[in-house]
Amino acid sequence: MPAKRKLRYGMVGGGQNAFIGAVHRLAANLDGQLELVAGAFSADPKNSQITGEQLFLNPQRVYPTYEAMAKGEAALPPEERIDFVTIVTPNFLHAPVATTFLKAGFHVVCDKPMTLTLKEAKALAQTVRKTGKVFALTHNYTGYPMVKEARELVRSGKLGKILKIVAEYPQGWLLDRIEAEGQKQAAWRSDPKKAGASCCVGDIGTHAENLGRYITGLEIDSLCAEFTSFIPGRKLEDDANLLIRYKGGAKGVLHCSQISCGEENNLNIRVYGTLGALAWQQEHPNELKFVPKGEPARILRRGNGYVSDVAKKFTRLPFGHPEAFIEAFANIYLEAVAAIRASSEGKPASGDYPTVEDGVIGMAFLETAVKSAASNAKWTKLIKA
Numbered sequence: 180m181p182a183k184r185k186l187r188y189g190m191v192g193g194g195q196n197a198f199i200g201a202v203h204r205l206a207a208n209l210d211g212q213l214e215l216v217a218g219a220f221s222a223d224p225k226n227s228q229i230t231g232e233q234l235f236l237n238p239q240r241v242y243p244t245y246e247a248m249a250k251g252e253a254a255l256p257p258e259e260r261i262d263f264v265t266i267v268t269p270n271f272l273h274a275p276v277a278t279t280f281l282k283a284g285f286h287v288v289c290d291k292p293m294t295l296t297l298k299e300a301k302a303l304a305q306t307v308r309k310t311g312k313v314f315a316l317t318h319n320y321t322g323y324p325m326v327k328e329a330r331e332l333v334r335s336g337k338l339g340k341i342l343k344i345v346a347e348y349p350q351g352w353l354l355d356r357i358e359a360e361g362q363k364q365a366a367w368r369s370d371p372k373k374a375g376a377s378c379c380v381g382d383i384g385t386h387a388e389n390l391g392r393y394i395t396g397l398e399i400d401s402l403c404a405e406f407t408s409f410i411p412g413r414k415l416e417d418d419a420n421l422l423i424r425y426k427g428g429a430k431g432v433l434h435c436s437q438i439s440c441g442e443e444n445n446l447n448i449r450v451y452g453t454l455g456a457l458a459w460q461q462e463h464p465n466e467l468k469f470v471p472k473g474e475p476a477r478i479l480r481r482g483n484g485y486v487s488d489v490a491k492k493f494t495r496l497p498f499g500h501p502e503a504f505i506e507a508f509a510n511i512y513l514e515a516v517a518a519i520r521a522s523s524e525g526k527p528a529s530g531d532y533p534t535v536e537d538g539v540i541g542m543a544f545l546e547t548a549v550k551s552a553a554s555n556a557k558w559t560k561l562i563k564a
Contacts, residue, residue: 186263186519187216187217187259187260188207188215188264189215189240189261190266191219191264191267191268192219192220192268193230193265194221194230195226195233199267200267202505202508203508205505206506206512209512210513215234217248217251218248219243227241227243228241245272249280253285261285262523263287263288263313264276266290269368269374270295270373270375271295273289273293273295274294274300274303278303281306282310286313286314287315288315289315291316291317291318291385291386291389291538291541292541293535293539293542296376296542296546297539297542300541307535311522314535315511315515315518315532316532318385318386318389319507319508319511320389320446320507321390321393322507322508322510323464323507324486324502325459325464325465325480325486325490326393326394327490328467328489329394329450329457329459330394330395331490333394333396333457337471338457339455341429342452342453343430343431344429344430344448345451346388346391346447347447348434348445349434349435350445351437351443353369354437354438355410359412369413369414371415377406378416379416379417380548383446384419384421384545385545387433387434387446387448389533389541395429395450397426399426399544400425400426401423403557404421404422404551410438416552418435418438418439419548419552420432421434444461445460447460454471454472455471464481465481465502466478481502482497493510493513511533514530515530
């Protein structure tokens with residue numbers, strides 16, 4: 180693959196009325212390295228066709244199914260076919276679509292959670308290893324420059340030994356049962372057949388878990404979870420609270436909710452160590468609070484000369500010009516594209532992006548949380564006064 184050309188990609192999912200597909204397309208287009216040339220955008224062939232027209236694609240490369248797309252693209256000459264596929268479907272299709280394209284010889288970028296079950300995740304990881312293809316998972320919050328700065332502070336020892344992680348992800352958009360009214364995004368996320376065994380934790384709790392692990396490097400040893408479906412008639416949980424024990428002794432609290440009135444997308448994390456603490460909030464992503472022990476709090480801002488070289492690498496604009504959600508996704512694509520280019524040249528395909536192994540860990544976390552929430556063994560009733 181020539182280094183001096185745009186990479187060609189295709190997309191499965193992301194048709195009309197979809198949310199995350201459009202975000203991926205904007206992010207992939209941001210740095211001028213990628214070109215969307217093919218897609219199977221919907222299970223409805225008509226929807227897929229209309230989406231292709233709106234994106235000005237060659238009608239012959241707008242496919243009715245993902246199977247037809249993998250077969251059709253693989254049959255094209257190397258100088259025409261896609262280099263990788265982006266998967267932005269509901270969860271239940273992630274594993275079959277990714278497996279199909281990996282086996283057809285294509286690299287994969289996939290939305291999270293990676294699969295419907297841990298069993299699927301392990302099988303997919305084996306396929307990735309067997310094919311040797313790049314697999315990037317879009318836990319996009321790891322792409323923010325100040326999240327990377329937080330990780331550098333931990334790695335450099337500025338926080339000392341990590342004692343506690345508090346990660347929260349409250350939203351309020353499912354306070355009403357809008358899935359019963361035909362709201363597409365709510366409908367599939369609350370459907371066990373399409374979302375899996377969890378709604379709230381699978382959709383946003385996995386982000387909170389991944390963010391804590393990315394910043395601190397700590398792995399979960401055990402957890403205690405409580406799931407609640409507050410809205411009558413909802414099959415999956417819309418609120419969850421978890422206590423976490425990390426390997427090495429640190430403790431954690433993880434809260435996620437989709438029925439928290441007034442909350443929009445308030446992912447935030449606080450990390451406490453023996454020498455300092457840090458705090459980051461997704462709705463104010465250009466700032467990172469850092470508090471060295473015994474010293475005043477410091478607010479570090481993206482784009483300044485005092486941040487680490489890692490944070491600088493993933494910054495596009497000067498300080499004072501906010502960067503946010505689209506750019507964080509774009510940073511995942513930048514690193515995945517670099518890995519794909521390296522792979523084509525026979526070089527090690529590594530980079531700062533979530534991998535298939537992160538996806539397996541995420542599914543192990545999710546299934547453990549589901550198992551814990553289904554058990555009352557951990558809870559002790561209040562002793563009567």
